[in-house]
Amino acid sequence: MSTVPPPWPTDVLIPCPWCGDREDLEFKYGGAGQVAYPKDPGTTGDASWARYVFYRPNTKGPFVERWVHTAGCRRWFTLTRDTATHEILP
Amino acid sequence: MTQPSPHVDRLWRSPDLKRSYDVVIVGAGGHGLATAYYLAKNHGIVNVAVLERGWLAGGNMARNTTVIRSNYLFDQSAAIYEHSLKLWEGLSGELDYDIKFSQRGVLNLVHNIGDARESRRRVNANRLNGIDAEWLTPDEVKAFCPIVNVSSDLRYPVMGGTLQRRGGIAKHDYVAWAFARKADQMGVDLIQNCEVTGFDVTDGKVTGVQTSRGRISAGKVALCAAGHSTELASKVGLDLPIQSHPLQALVSELLEPVLNCVVMSNAIHVYVSQADKGELVMGAGIDPYNSYAQRGSPHVIEYQVAAAIELFPIFRRVHVLRTWAGIVDVSPDASPIIGLTPVENLFINCGWGTGGFKATPAAGWVYAHTIATGRPHALNAPFNLERFSSGALIDEHGAAAVAH
Numbered sequence: 171m172s173t174v175p176p177p178w179p180t181d182v183l184i185p186c187p188w189c190g191d192r193e194d195l196e197f198k199y200g201g202a203g204q205v206a207y208p209k210d211p212g213t214t215g216d217a218s219w220a221r222y223v224f225y226r227p228n229t230k231g232p233f234v235e236r237w238v239h240t241a242g243c244r245r246w247f248t249l250t251r252d253t254a255t256h257e258i259l260p
Numbered sequence: 261m262t263q264p265s266p267h268v269d270r271l272w273r274s275p276d277l278k279r280s281y282d283v284v285i286v287g288a289g290g291h292g293l294a295t296a297y298y299l300a301k302n303h304g305i306v307n308v309a310v311l312e313r314g315w316l317a318g319g320n321m322a323r324n325t326t327v328i329r330s331n332y333l334f335d336q337s338a339a340i341y342e343h344s345l346k347l348w349e350g351l352s353g354e355l356d357y358d359i360k361f362s363q364r365g366v367l368n369l370v371h372n373i374g375d376a377r378e379s380r381r382r383v384n385a386n387r388l389n390g391i392d393a394e395w396l397t398p399d400e401v402k403a404f405c406p407i408v409n410v411s412s413d414l415r416y417p418v419m420g421g422t423l424q425r426r427g428g429i430a431k432h433d434y435v436a437w438a439f440a441r442k443a444d445q446m447g448v449d450l451i452q453n454c455e456v457t458g459f460d461v462t463d464g465k466v467t468g469v470q471t472s473r474g475r476i477s478a479g480k481v482a483l484c485a486a487g488h489s490t491e492l493a494s495k496v497g498l499d500l501p502i503q504s505h506p507l508q509a510l511v512s513e514l515l516e517p518v519l520n521c522v523v524m525s526n527a528i529h530v531y532v533s534q535a536d537k538g539e540l541v542m543g544a545g546i547d548p549y550n551s552y553a554q555r556g557s558p559h560v561i562e563y564q565v566a567a568a569i570e571l572f573p574i575f576r577r578v579h580v581l582r583t584w585a586g587i588v589d590v591s592p593d594a595s596p597i598i599g600l601t602p603v604e605n606l607f608i609n610c611g612w613g614t615g616g617f618k619a620t621p622a623a624g625w626v627y628a629h630t631i632a633t634g635r636p637h638a639l640n641a642p643f644n645l646e647r648f649s650s651g652a653l654i655d656e657h658g659a660a661a662v663a664h
Contacts, residue, residue, distance in 0.1 A: 182549070182556075182557045193557075193559070194548075194549065194557050194559075195557065195559045198548070199548040199549045201503070201550070202550075216649045216650070216651075217649050219649075220501075220648045220649040221499075223592075223648075224501040224592045224648040225499055225500075225501045225648075226501075226503060228490040228491075228500075228502055228503050228504055228550060229550075230488075230491050230504075230552045233550060235549070235550065251549075253504075253549075253550050253551050253552050253553070254552045254553060255553060256551065256553050256555075
């Protein structure tokens, strides 16, 4: 995996699975990952829709999230990052 | 008006923690302290503890850019922020402490036709709600704030702006200390270095809190923890539609008085004012990713400085003194959540995102009412948690001009 050093110090490098570590500036953030679409939308009530549309995990610590490398390969991927330290976790 | 000693440890007692309180407020930021003050003053409830994990007003209250305005688009927002502004106008006298509230005017610059239309609409909406608002042409912008570059050479030239003359800034530390001192004088216990680690709930009703200094029983518990609201609420099994993000800001070295008002630009995105001490205080938008780290990415700072230099060429050689970040609680509609929760006697005040400082007095006022009476005040009734299921959102995204 290639690593492109950023032109200035940064503590948020995002490892694109295809392009390697790049500064977060090159990405768009997709928020929490693993958010399941309602199984049966036809019978899903308002409260459940609210949970799907508006409620997301907001964990302090290891956090599964989505990113898209908009200024690079433009592919989406899932990442686990520690929201307390910004450390990228395996 | 007396100006108390700046030694903050003498402005309030350091009482021992009692085992029982009528109301426990979690979080001694501006909102928590204002809530305690109005609980005591407006409702006569003084058997109150404000618990703070760190030190008093050391979170976002110490990290915001102190902009105060009420020129929001929607009626519900306009009502609560205007109530806040009216409280600000009397606050130094009421708290007997010069909080350096300065109504120097808040100027929102416009750089494209869409924003110009939206801003004129907002001026009209503000006026209908009894809020002062004016549309300024580029020449009028220049006359009001001479150092703004309104030339057509700008990549995104200034096409005008809205002005709220009653808007301005205040000294954030003094605001917190003033509320803390008065609440303390009325008998409220301000407890620092006391982290809430859990809640006692019996039959769907909260009865106390567990803390790093032992268990406390409580008649009512009021959460007031901004970016850490979801972490706290999760300890009682309550989910909130809140995402925590870093919001960065910076100050320059100290300068002679050079900027006479607050200038905000949505399109090229920076807001800047000059504090009494002389430093330029700047901010912009949140970092996009979730974080509790109280720091953000350097490019966010770089872009807001670039925007500031574009608008104010005379800032070109100013040095940045320091940058920092606070963790802000962003809600889906960029409006706060203040009210009841599914847990009886547990109340929530969060979701102020990037705009909570200006709301400090009104948030305290309506939250105290909600806690004391068990029912929301008319001003915070629309800002309930149920709106995310009912669909009655108060969508201030965009309407609130800059990341507010």
